[in-house]
Each structure stands twice: as structure tokens, then as C-alpha cells.
Amino acid sequence: MADALVVRNLSKMYGDHLAVDNVSFSVKEGEIFGLIGPNGAGKTTSLRMISTLLTMTSGQIQVCGKDMSTDADEIRKCISYLPEDAGAYKEMTGRAYLRFMAAFFTSGEEMERMVTKGMDIASLGDRIDSKVSTYSKGMMRRLLIARAIMPGPKLAILDEITSGLDVVNAFEIRDIVRNIAKNGVTVLLSSHNMFEVDQMCDRIGMIDGGKMILEGTPSELKERFGVGTVEEVFVTAAVKR
Amino acid sequence: MNHLWNLITKELKELLTPASVASVVIVAVLFGVMGGMINTETEKAMEVPAIGVISFDTPGGGVKDYYKDAFDYIHEIYGETKPSPYITEIKGVPPNNEPAIINKMNDLGISVVLVFDKNYSNNISKLAAGTGTASGGICVYWSEVKTGVFGSISTAMIDYLLEEIGTKTTESIIGGDYEPGVLKPIGRDNVTSFNGKIYDGVTPSEISSALQSQTLLMPILIMVIITIIGGMIISSMGSEKENKTLETLLTLPVKRTTIVSGKLIGSAIAGLLFGIVYLAGMYFYTNSISMGGSLSLESLGLTLSLLDWGVVAMVIFLAIMSALGICMILGAFVKNYKAAQTLTLPISVLAMIPMFVTMFVGFDSLPSFLQVIIFAIPFSHPMMIMNNLMLGNTFMIWGGLGYLIFFALMTIFVTVKIYNSDILLTGLVKKKGKINILSMFKRT
Ligand SMILES: Nc1ncnc2c1ncn2[C@@H]1O[C@H](COP(=O)(O)OP(=O)(O)OP(=O)(O)O)[C@@H](O)[C@H]1O
Ligand SMILES: [Mg+2]
Numbered sequence: 001m002a003d004a005l006v007v008r009n010l011s012k013m014y015g016d017h018l019a020v021d022n023v024s025f026s027v028k029e030g031e032i033f034g035l036i037g038p039n040g041a042g043k044t045t046s047l048r049m050i051s052t053l054l055t056m057t058s059g060q061i062q063v064c065g066k067d068m069s070t071d072a073d074e075i076r077k078c079i080s081y082l083p084e085d086a087g088a089y090k091e092m093t094g095r096a097y098l099r100f101m102a103a104f105f106t107s108g109e110e111m112e113r114m115v116t117k118g119m120d121i122a123s124l125g126d127r128i129d130s131k132v133s134t135y136s137k138g139m140m141r142r143l144l145i146a147r148a149i150m151p152g153p154k155l156a157i158l159d160e161i162t163s164g165l166d167v168v169n170a171f172e173i174r175d176i177v178r179n180i181a182k183n184g185v186t187v188l189l190s191s192h193n194m195f196e197v198d199q200m201c202d203r204i205g206m207i208d209g210g211k212m213i214l215e216g217t218p219s220e221l222k223e224r225f226g227v228g229t230v231e232e233v234f235v236t237a238a239v240k241r
Numbered sequence: 242m243n244h245l246w247n248l249i250t251k252e253l254k255e256l257l258t259p260a261s262v263a264s265v266v267i268v269a270v271l272f273g274v275m276g277g278m279i280n281t282e283t284e285k286a287m288e289v290p291a292i293g294v295i296s297f298d299t300p301g302g303g304v305k306d307y308y309k310d311a312f313d314y315i316h317e318i319y320g321e322t323k324p325s326p327y328i329t330e331i332k333g334v335p336p337n338n339e340p341a342i343i344n345k346m347n348d349l350g351i352s353v354v355l356v357f358d359k360n361y362s363n364n365i366s367k368l369a370a371g372t373g374t375a376s377g378g379i380c381v382y383w384s385e386v387k388t389g390v391f392g393s394i395s396t397a398m399i400d401y402l403l404e405e406i407g408t409k410t411t412e413s414i415i416g417g418d419y420e421p422g423v424l425k426p427i428g429r430d431n432v433t434s435f436n437g438k439i440y441d442g443v444t445p446s447e448i449s450s451a452l453q454s455q456t457l458l459m460p461i462l463i464m465v466i467i468t469i470i471g472g473m474i475i476s477s478m479g480s481e482k483e484n485k486t487l488e489t490l491l492t493l494p495v496k497r498t499t500i501v502s503g504k505l506i507g508s509a510i511a512g513l514l515f516g517i518v519y520l521a522g523m524y525f526y527t528n529s530i531s532m533g534g535s536l537s538l539e540s541l542g543l544t545l546s547l548l549d550w551g552v553v554a555m556v557i558f559l560a561i562m563s564a565l566g567i568c569m570i571l572g573a574f575v576k577n578y579k580a581a582q583t584l585t586l587p588i589s590v591l592a593m594i595p596m597f598v599t600m601f602v603g604f605d606s607l608p609s610f611l612q613v614i615i616f617a618i619p620f621s622h623p624m625m626i627m628n629n630l631m632l633g634n635t636f637m638i639w640g641g642l643g644y645l646i647f648f649a650l651m652t653i654f655v656t657v658k659i660y661n662s663d664i665l666l667t668g669l670v671k672k673k674g675k676i677n678i679l680s681m682f683k684r685t
Contacts, residue, residue: 014667051492054663073494081492087484104493 001028003062004155004186005050010059012045012210019045021210022059027188027203029154032181034201035190036234042210043190044084047159050188051081064154080153082144084160084190090133094124094143097132098150105151118150121176138169145173149180156180158189162196174200194231206234208241258583268590290398291327293346293354297336300362307362307377307410307426314409315355318402339382339441343434346384353399354382365426369414376428377410379403383433383445396446403429436632440541451541452628453600460596460624463557464589465519467564467620470512471588474504474565478572479581488666497660501653505565512561543631552638556626559645563619564588566652573659574668595621599628604637616641619648 005027012020020042027033035043048054050061052072061068063075088097098118102111119128122142127135135143141162148156161177162170170193178200181187191197197204198218206214214221214237221233294315298308312330319327334345336359346354358364358378367373381399407427414424433440435448481487490500545553568588575581595618598604604615604625615621622641629637659665 048488048666053488053491053666073496076492077494079492081489083485083488085485086489087486089486090480090484101493104495 001030002065003027004029004031004064005033005188006060006062007046007050008060010046010049010061011057012042012049012054013057019210020049020207023207023210023212025205025212025215027155027186029186030181030184031202032177032187032189032200034197034204035188035207036192036194036197036204036230037207038238041207043207044159046207047081047157047188047190051079051157052076053081078154079157080148080151080155081157082148082159082161084163086144087140088132088143088147090131092132093130094122094128094132094135094139095119097143098122098147101147102150114150118146120146121149122146138165141165141169141173145176149176149185153185155186155188158187160191161189162191162193170196194229194234198230204230206237208238213237213241258580265586267587271590271594290353291329291351292399292402293329293331293349293351294357295331295334295342295354296357296361297359298357298361299359300366304362304366307365308357310410310413311357311361311379311406314406315402317409318405339432339439342382342432343384343439346382346434352384354384355403356380356382364428365410365414368424368426376425378428378430379406380430380432381444383431383435396444403427435541436543438542443541448541452543452631457600459627460599462516462519463560463620463623464592464596466512466516466561467592468585468589469515470508470561471564471568471592472585473511474508474568475572475575475585475588476578476581477504477508478569479575479578482575483577491660491665498657501569501656501660504569505562505653508565508568509561512565545627545630549630552630552642553623553626556642556645557623559642559649560619560623562649563645563652564592566649566656567591569656570652570659573656573665576668591618592620594618595624599624616644619645 003026007026008024010020010023011018023042023046025033035046037043045054049056049068050063052068052075056068064078066074066078068075088094089100092100095115098115099111102114102118105111106114122128122145124139124142127139132140132143141164145158145161148158156177158177162173165173174196177187177189189201201218203215203217204221205212214233216224218230221230222228225233225236227233227236292315294312296308296312298306300306300308315328316323316325319325321327329349329351331345331349331351331354335341342354342356346352356379358380360375361377361379364373364375365377368376381403407425410426411424414426431442431444433443433445433448435445440448478487481490491497568585571584571588572581575584595615598607598611598615599621604612604621607615622637622645625637626641628634629641
């Protein structure tokens with residue numbers, strides 16, 4: 001399988017503060033890669049650079065064979081980014097929001113198909129025609145996941161996908177993500193839920209203080225540390241530093 | 242009490258951010274400067290203007306020289322002894338020649354001249370003897386028209402002067418006690434030179450109020466549109482950031498220029514719609530309190546051609562684009578909806594300054610450094626454009642248009658730069674104590 005995402009020696013400075021420090025990893029097509037790490041580790045900063053939102057201070061990013069420093073416009077065509085605790089335009093209904101977003105990718109009948117697909121994924125029932133401002137956190141997250149997935153991106157970048165969601169909503173969203181990966185979409189996600197990462201991710205990378213300190217499949221990592229859960233891996237690795 | 246104090250300090254810290262304090266201070270300073278401007282302008286207008294006097298009076302045999310009396314009265318009223326630098330007797334001007342008088346006034350730098358009619362003394366003495374009904378004619382020549390509300394005050398000073406001459410003449414004829422209005426010794430006429438033309442029977446304040454009644458709407462309208470649009474665009478940027486919808490937009494396969502244009506044009510349309518509603522409201526308002534008896538601009542030959550209206554539309558459009566550009570730039574630094582509210586204040590103040598200046602003081606009466614400041618504020622130009630077009634102030638029209646084009650392009654250029662940089666998402670980041678604004682020009 002080819003690499004959908006290659007990150008080499010990526011660094012980011014905020015003024016004098018080094019938020020991401022020489023991070024390298026790659027994600028294969030159809031793989032689910034999970035970024036974990038303590039608060040302020042640099043996960044969101046890394047994801048924002050990969051999503052073309054922030055400039056890199058140094059390093060290299062390739063998405064679907066295209067280079068970030070020269071082809072950011074091309075990269076935007078094959079990615080979907082879902083920011084952590086994002087919202088939508090409050091005056092729109094869920095359906096109108098999906099339609100608004102779909103219009104950036106296609107038009108006519110194909111757009112209608114994309115919106116229908118989005119509504120299926122969101123599965124908000126009648127509430128799809130309520131105003132977004134009336135949605136609960138879980139409904140909002142479903143709508144946004146749906147909008148991120150409906151255009152059929154090659155790489156979906158999802159920051160803290162299930163944070164703040166109840167058990168059922170989190171379960172369903174994990175299911176959706178696993179499904180799209182099965183259909184060949186590459187997923188790069190960040191999470192603070194170690195159970196979720198263990199279950200979903202093909203491989204995990206742990207960032208701390210801007211550095212990538214661990215990388216491997218969940219079972220590899222558990223074996224290396226001689227523990228039973230990813231949570232224990234996280235804690236042992238974090239304490240070690 | 243401790244809890245209360247704790248809550249109060251928290252509240253103050255939240256409310257008194259550097260941005261909000263700065264914008265309030267700016268407003269206060271600007272209002273102070275404006276107050277000073279208006280003050281000096283009123284003082285100037287309240288001063289009795291230096292006047293010239295021309296006499297064509299030819300008293301017949303045995304008739305009293307009432308002109309000589311009037312000349313003395315003027316000195317008395319001014320509180321001056323002869324010869325006074327404020328009162329100049331002009332000689333050697335041919336009679337019945339308005340342009341010659343106006344030219345002479347411009348040569349001498351005198352803006353008001355009282356011209357005494359050739360039958361001045363004859364008419365008054367017939368009136369005094371009860372053998373005639375005509376008054377002694379004084380025609381006031383004006384060679385300068387001031388715009389702004391205070392422009393009309395010097396007219397009032399001259400009105401007072403003529404009234405006093407009348408009273409004193411009456412007293413000299415009838416003696417101490419008399420019924421006011423029993424005798425009307427003075428008949429007054431006006432000739433005003435304005436914008437290269439001579440208007441008979443018109444005072445400068447009539448002209449400036451005619452100009453105002455037609456052009457007063459524009460400054461208010463522009464101010465309102467800009468304040469509304471400014472508020473809208475900055476708070477929409479604030480809520481887009483708060484909801485992270487901006488982040489989402491920026492990762493879509495759309496050009497940054499398209500996103501910027503979408504925001505600009507969307508808010509411009511909304512602003513224009515609001516503007517039209519306000520315009521309609523203002524139109525009915527001014528119509529219902531119609532300025533009774535005032536001159537129409539058509540009668541003064543002051544009208545706009547189709548090309549002129551094109552220029553007006555262009556200038557309004559460019560000013561709105563500039564306002565939007567400034568707001569987009571300010572909005573880029575806003576972190577959330579709340580912070581957006583305080584940032585709209587500087588914009589509306591920036592629009593209010595030229596509004597007050599054009600409405601009350603008039604651009605021409607400003608000292609030159611303030612003229613430069615007013616010129617530099619892009620919103621001044623649409624407020625002044627109609628007057629400038631009617632009066633043919635070429636420099637202000639084309640210079641202003643050129644400046645606006647430059648300004649609008651600059652703000653849009655800077656906005657697109659910001660949209661292509663980290664600043665939009667991270668704000669200004671401190672680097673070794675310094676804020677690095679130039680970092681936004683690093684990337685494409
Ligand atoms: N706009 C910014 N300006 C300055 N520093 C920033 C900015 N955004 C993030 N940082 C810093 O960069 C570091 C990494 O932050 P980042 O948001 O990437 O962490 P994270 O791993 O996503 O944390 P969390 O799990 O809490 O979301 C932190 O130290 C943070 O303080
Ligand atoms: Mg984060």
C-alpha cells in the first residue's frame with residue numbers, strides 16, 4: 001500500500017515557543033492512525049499544519065503524493081479536516097449546512113447525492129431540518145463528521161473526534177470512522193480516549209512536549225511495555241520522561 | 242465583601258482589555274480634537290467680519306448726507322474710531338457693475354461690502370419729510386460662501402449691523418422715543434458671488450443651506466452604513482473563529498481570495514440594503530420637516546450630470562470596500578464574538594469625524610493639517626463628493642477617487658495576505674518580547 005500521508009522532521013514555532021519538534025511519521029492508505037499525548041503536546045498544531053491551516057517552521061509534509069510547500073491547493077482537494085469542538089453556522093439548518101458545504105465540491109445531481117449521503121451518515125432524523133443552534137453536542141458532532149466524510153476525502157483529519165460525547169454517540173461515531181477506513185479512506189485522528197484508540201487505530205503515535213516519543217500498533221506498544229492496555233502504555237511513557 | 246471584591250476585579254479584568262481601553266481612549270481624544278475644531282470655528286464665525294463700504298450716494302441740493310451718518314454709525318457699532326482697519330471705504334468703482342465690485346473685493350480680500358445706492362440720502366430725506374415711501378438702498382455684496390452650519394453666522398452679524406444703522410437713522414430723524422417700525426429708512430438687497438457666478442438677491446447662508454439640505458443626507462448615510470457593515474463583518478469574523486467554521490472553510494478546496502471576496506461582497510450587499518432602508522427613512526424625515534422657503538440647487542445652477550452620479554456611486558462603493566477591508570483586517574485579530582464588539586467602535590468613530598466636519602464645520606474652513614487628516618480618512622470622500630462635484634473642486638474629486646482606489650486595493654491586499662498567514666488562526670505571536678507583524682508577509 002502507498003503512503004497517504006508522509007510527515008518528515010516537522011517543526012512549528014509559535015514565536016519563541018517550539019510547539020512541534022522534529023516529528024516524523026507516515027500513514028498508509030486506508031489506515032487509521034491515532035495521535036495521543038498529554039494536553040499541550042502539539043497534536044492540534046500538527047493536525048493544523050497537515051490540514052494546510054498553519055505554516056510549518058521546517059520539515060516536509062506530503063499528502064497523497066503532493067507536497068505541502070508547493071501544492072497546498074491540491075492537498076485541500078483530497079483532505080477533510082474536523083477541528084476540535086467545532087460548530088456550524090447557527091442560522092442554518094443541518095440540511096442547509098450540508099448543502100452549503102457540498103457545493104464547494106460538486107454541483108447538480110451529484111451534489112444532491114452527496115447531501116443525501118451526508119444526511120445518512122449524520123442520521124439526525126427530522127432534526128436535520130432544525131436550526132443548528134438548537135443541536136446538542138452529540139448532534140453537532142454527528143453533523144460535522146457527516147460533512148467531513150460526505151465528499152469522500154482521501155485523508156480525513158479528525159481532532160478529538162468523540163470528546164464530550166455520550167457512550168452511544170461515541171460508539172456510533174467510531175463505527176462510522178471504521179467503516180470509511182474499510183472503504184479506503186485514510187484517517188488521522190487525535191484522542192484522549194485510550195480505549196477508543198486501542199479499538200480503532202491500526203497504529204498509534206504518542207507526542208509529548210512536541211516530540212514523537214512512541215510509534216507502533218497498539219499490540220506492539222502494549223507488548224513493548226509489558227502492559228495490558230494503551231492507557232498503561234501512555235502513563236508509563238509519560239512518567240518516564 | 243471579599244467575594245464581591247473578587248467578582249468585581251474579575252469583571253473589570255474581563256471588560257478592561259487593552260483593546261477596549263485603547264478604543265475608548267481614541268474616541269475620547271478624537272472627540273476632544275473635534276470639540277476644539279468646532280469651537281475655533283464658532284469663534285471665527287462670531288467675529289464681526291471686516292467690511293468694505295462703497296458709496297454711490299449723490300444727495301441733491303440741501304439734502305442731508307445720510308450716508309455720512311451711516312458711515313459714522315458703522316464705526317460706532319464696531320466700537321472703532323476712524324480710520325479703522327475693519328472698515329474700508331472703497332473708492333473708484335464704476336456704478337452698476339457687479340463684477341467690478343466683486344473683483345475689487347477679491348483684490349482687497351474683503352468678503353462683505355455695503356454698497357449705498359445713489360438715491361440713498363434723497364430717499365431717506367423724502368421719507369423723513371413724508372413726501373416719499375422708498376427706503377435708502379443698501380446692497381450687501383458677498384464674495385465668500387462658507388459651508389457647514391456655522392457658515393451662516395457671519396450673515397447674522399451683518400443683519401444686525403444693518404438693523405442698527407436703520408435704528409440709528411430713525412432716531413436721528415424722529416428723536417429719542419418712537420414706536421419701533423414707524424419708519425423703515427433702510428432697504429436691503431443682496432448680491433453673492435459664489436463658485437465663479439454672481440447671484441442677485443441671494444445670501445451666502447441661503448446658498449449653504451440649499452447645499453446642505455441636498456447633501457446632508459450623504460454624510461449621515463455613509464456613517465450609518467459603515468458603522469453597520471463594520472459591526473457586522475467584525476462580529477461575523479468573531480463568531481466564525483469561535484465556532485471554528487473559519488478553520489473548516491480554509492481547508493476546503495476554495496481559493497483564499499474567493500473566501501475573502503465572499504465575505505466582502507456579502508457584507509457590502511447587506512450594508513447597502515441597510516443603507517437604502519435608512520436612506521428611505523431619512524428621505525421621508527427631511528421631506529416632512531421641509532426646509533421652508535429655501536432655495537433649490539437647480540435655481541443656482543448646481544446640478545449633477547449623469548457622469549457625476551457615476552463618480553458618486555464609484556466613490557461610495559470604494560469607501561465601503563475600504564471600510565470592509567479595514568474591518569476584515571481588524572476582524573482577523575479578533576478571537577471571539579465578545580472581543581469583536583469593542584473593535585467596532587474605532588470604525589464608527591472614524592466615520593463620525595468626517596460626518597461632523599462636513600455637516601458643521603466644512604472642509605474648507607479647517608486648518609491644513611486637519612484637512613490632511615480628513616482627506617486620509619477614506620469615509621470623508623463620499624460625504625463631500627456631491628458638494629465637490631457641484632462646485633467643481635477637481636483636486637478633491639479626482640485626488641480623492643485615486644486615493645480611495647489605492648486605499649481599497651491596499652486593504653484587500655493586506656486582508657488576503659492575512660488569510661494566507663497564520664495570524665488569522667493564532668493572532669499575533671510574541672517573539673522575544675516583540676510582536677511580529679511582518680511574519681504574515683513570509684508565505685505566499
Ligand atoms: N496560537 C498559539 N500561540 C502560541 N502558542 C500556542 C498557540 N496555539 C498553541 N500553542 C501552544 O503550542 C503547544 C501545543 O498546543 P496544541 O494545541 O497543539 O496541543 P494539543 O496537543 O492539541 O493539546 P490538547 O490535547 O489540550 O488539545 C501548547 O504549548 C500551546 O500552548
Ligand atoms: Mg488539541
